[in-house]
Amino acid sequence: MQGDEACAEGAIAAGCNFFAGYPITPATEIMEQMAHRFRGLPGRVFIQMEDELASIGALIGASWAGAKAMTATSGPGLSLMLENLGYAIMTETPLVVVDIQRAGPSTGQATRPAQGDVMQARWGAGGDYELIVLAPWSVSEMYYETVRAFNLAERFRVPVILLGDEGIGHLREKLEVRAETEVYARRKSPGAAPFGQAEVPPMPSFGEGEELLVTGSTHDARGYRRTSDKEAQAELVERLARKISANRQEIIRTEALLTEGELDVLFIAFGFTARSAYRAAQELRHEGLRAGLLRLSTLWPFAEEAVREVALRARRVLVPEMNRGQALREVQRLVPEARGYHRTDGEVITPAEIITAIKDWCS
Amino acid sequence: MRLGTNSSIKRMVRPEAFPTPFCAGCGHGILMGAILRAIDELGWDMREMLFVSGIGCGGWIPSPHYAADTLHVTHGRPIAFATGAKLFNPKLKVVVIGGDGDIASIGGNHLIHGARRNVNLTVICANNGIYGMTGGQVTPTTPQGKRTVTTPEGNPERPFDLSQLLVAAGASYVARYSVYHVRQLIGALKAALEHPGFSFVEALTSCPVQYGRRNDLSTPTAMLEYFRDTCVTIARARTMTQEQLKDKTIIGEFIS
Numbered sequence: 001m002q003g004d005e006a007c008a009e010g011a012i013a014a015g016c017n018f019f020a021g022y023p024i025t026p027a028t029e030i031m032e033q034m035a036h037r038f039r040g041l042p043g044r045v046f047i048q049m050e051d052e053l054a055s056i057g058a059l060i061g062a063s064w065a066g067a068k069a070m071t072a073t074s075g076p077g078l079s080l081m082l083e084n085l086g087y088a089i090m091t092e093t094p095l096v097v098v099d100i101q102r103a104g105p106s107t108g109q110a111t112r113p114a115q116g117d118v119m120q121a122r123w124g125a126g127g128d129y130e131l132i133v134l135a136p137w138s139v140s141e142m143y144y145e146t147v148r149a150f151n152l153a154e155r156f157r158v159p160v161i162l163l164g165d166e167g168i169g170h171l172r173e174k175l176e177v178r179a180e181t182e183v184y185a186r187r188k189s190p191g192a193a194p195f196g197q198a199e200v201p202p203m204p205s206f207g208e209g210e211e212l213l214v215t216g217s218t219h220d221a222r223g224y225r226r227t228s229d230k231e232a233q234a235e236l237v238e239r240l241a242r243k244i245s246a247n248r249q250e251i252i253r254t255e256a257l258l259t260e261g262e263l264d265v266l267f268i269a270f271g272f273t274a275r276s277a278y279r280a281a282q283e284l285r286h287e288g289l290r291a292g293l294l295r296l297s298t299l300w301p302f303a304e305e306a307v308r309e310v311a312l313r314a315r316r317v318l319v320p321e322m323n324r325g326q327a328l329r330e331v332q333r334l335v336p337e338a339r340g341y342h343r344t345d346g347e348v349i350t351p352a353e354i355i356t357a358i359k360d361w362c363s
Numbered sequence: 364m365r366l367g368t369n370s371s372i373k374r375m376v377r378p379e380a381f382p383t384p385f386c387a388g389c390g391h392g393i394l395m396g397a398i399l400r401a402i403d404e405l406g407w408d409m410r411e412m413l414f415v416s417g418i419g420c421g422g423w424i425p426s427p428h429y430a431a432d433t434l435h436v437t438h439g440r441p442i443a444f445a446t447g448a449k450l451f452n453p454k455l456k457v458v459v460i461g462g463d464g465d466i467a468s469i470g471g472n473h474l475i476h477g478a479r480r481n482v483n484l485t486v487i488c489a490n491n492g493i494y495g496m497t498g499g500q501v502t503p504t505t506p507q508g509k510r511t512v513t514t515p516e517g518n519p520e521r522p523f524d525l526s527q528l529l530v531a532a533g534a535s536y537v538a539r540y541s542v543y544h545v546r547q548l549i550g551a552l553k554a555a556l557e558h559p560g561f562s563f564v565e566a567l568t569s570c571p572v573q574y575g576r577r578n579d580l581s582t583p584t585a586m587l588e589y590f591r592d593t594c595v596t597i598a599r600a601r602t603m604t605q606e607q608l609k610d611k612t613i614i615g616e617f618i619s
Contacts, residue, residue, distance in 0.1 A: 050476040066452060206452065207411065215433075224427055
C-alpha cells in the first residue's frame with residue numbers, strides 16, 4: 001500500500017468521520033482515498049472545499065459539531081491553513097492536518113520530496129503556543145501515526161500535524177494492521193466550563209444545549225471574550241502551552257536503533273531521511289564503526305531528553321535532512337558540535353551520501 | 364406572550380453580555396433584534412441553533428449576545444466553519460452573521476462558493492459599507508465617491524451589488540432590506556431561515572460614526588432617513604429609468 005493511502009486508512013481506523021480538503025500534490029491521494037472510502041458510509045462527511053482556508057475552517061466547525069476531522073495538504077497549502085490552525089490552538093479544537101512535504105519555497109517542485117516545513121509546522125501560526133507534530137518514516141507508520149495523531153488531538157484538545165514527505169507519501173510497502181485499534185474518546189462533562197481550569201477541559205459539542213461561546217479572542221473559562229484583561233491573556237496562553245509541555249513524556253516518541261553503549265557516530269533523523277540514516281548506520285557497523293540512529297517519531301515538542309541522553313555517548317552527531325538544517329538547529333541547541341547533512345535539490349538523501357559525509361568528517 | 368416582542372425575545376439573549384459594544388446610533392442593534400424577532404416568530408428553539416460570525420462589528424451581533432451556540436471565528440471565514448458544522452450535524456440550524464468587510468471582502472470567495480454549493484445555511488450580511496471597528500476604511504460595498512479614511516478624496520472604485528452577486532452565484536434565496544425597513548427585514552429573515560438551501564439576506568445598516576460623519580450623515584436619524592429616501596422596491600424600480608435609479612438601492616426579495 002502507498003503511504004498516502006495508509007494515512008487515509010489509519011484515519012478511518014481512528015474514527016475520522018469528517019474530511020475536507022483541497023487538491024495539492026503530493027497529498028491528493030489522501031483526499032481521493034477518503035472520498036472513496038467514505039462513499040456510502042453513514043455519518044461520514046467528505047467535502048472538497050474552495051481552498052485550504054475553507055478546508056481547515058470546515059474542520060473546526062465540524063469538530064465542534066462532534067466530528068473527528070482531518071485534512072491533507074502540502075507546504076503551500078499549510079501556509080494557507082496557518083491562521084485557522086492558530087484559531088484551533090486558541091479554541092482547543094482537536095483536528096489532524098497532514099502535510100506531505102514537497103520541495104519549496106512556494107510552488108517549488110510539486111512532485112519532489114523535501115523536509116522544509118519543520119519550522120513552518122512548529123511556528124507558522126501567529127502568537128506563542130505549543131502543538132504536536134509527528135513525523136512517520138514508513139507506510140506502516142503513516143497508518144499508525146495517523147491513529148496516534150487523532151488520539152493525541154482528542155486527548156489534549158489540540159491540532160496535530162502529521163508531517164510526512166513526498167518520499168513516504170508515495171512509497172509502497174507492506175502494511176500490517178492489528179486487529180484492534182485503540183481510539184481515544186472525546187471527554188464530555190455536561191455543564192463544565194469548556195475552556196476551564198482543568199489542564200485539558202472536557203469538550204462539549206454544538207447542539208447539546210450548552211450555549212457555547214467559542215471564540216479565537218482571548219476568553220475566560222466559559223468563553224466570554226477578555227480582550228483587555230492581561231491576567232486572562234497570560235493565564236490562557238500559559239495553560240495552552242502547559243497542557244502540551246507538561247505531558248511531553250506521553251507525547252514524545254523516539255526510536256533508538258543500534259545505539260547501545262559508546263558511539264562513534266549518531267545520526268538524528270526523521271521521516272524518509274531516517275530510513276537512509278538507518279541503512280547507513282547498519283553499513284557503517286559492518287565496516288567497524290559504531291554507528292546508530294535516534295529517530296524522531298514525534299518532531300514537536302522536540303525530544304530534548306532523548307537527544308541529550310543518546311548524544312552524550314556519541315563522539316559525533318550528524319543530522320541529515322532534506323532542508324538547510326531545521327531540525328539541526330534544535331539539536332545544536334543541545335549538542336552544539338552536531339553537524340548537518342543537507343540536500344535541497346528535491347532528491348532524497350541516500351545511505352551512500354550519509355556514509356560519505358561521515359567518513360569525510362572522520363578523516 | 365406575543366412572539367417577536369421585546370419581552371418575548373429577552374430570553375433569547377445573555378443579559379450578562381450587555382451592554383453591546385456598538386456605538387450610539389449603530390444599526391446593528393436593530394438587526395440584532397430583527398434576527399431574534401424572526402426566530403421567535405417562527406417559534407424556533409435557540410438550543411437547536413448555531414450562530415457563526417467572523418471579525419468586525421457585525422461579528423459581535425450574535426457572539427456573545429445570543430443565548431445559543433455561537434462560533435466566533437477568523438476574519439472572513441464564518442461560511443467555511445458553518446459549512447463544516449452543518450454538514451456534520453444537519454440537525455443544527457446554522458446562521459452566519461457578518462459585516463460587508465468580513466463576508467464580502469476577505470471572505471468573498473467563501474460567499475460565492477457557499478451560494479454555489481447551496482448547503483442549507485442562512486447568511487446575513489450586516490452591510491454598512493465601512494470597516495467600523497478598525498476606524499472607517501473603504502470596503503467593497505462603499506458607494507463610489509464616498510469618503511472614508513482610506514479614500515479621503517472619495518472612493519474611486521465601484522461597489523459590489525451583493526444581492527445581485529449572490530443571485531448570480533446561485534443562492535436560492537436572496538433579499539435586501541435596510542434597518543429602516545425593519546418589518547420587511549424581519550419578513551425576509553423569516554423566509555431565509557425557513558428556506559431549505561443557501562439563503563442570503565443583505566441588511567443595509569447604519570454607521571453614523573465611521574461612515575455617516577464623513578458623508579454628511581452624522582446622526583443616527585440622518586442615516587435612517589438616507590435609507591428611507593434612497594431605497595426603492597423592486598416593483599417601483601421597474602417603473603423608473605436608469606437615470607432615476609442612479610444612487611438608489613433596490614430592496615426586496617430577488618430570489619425566493
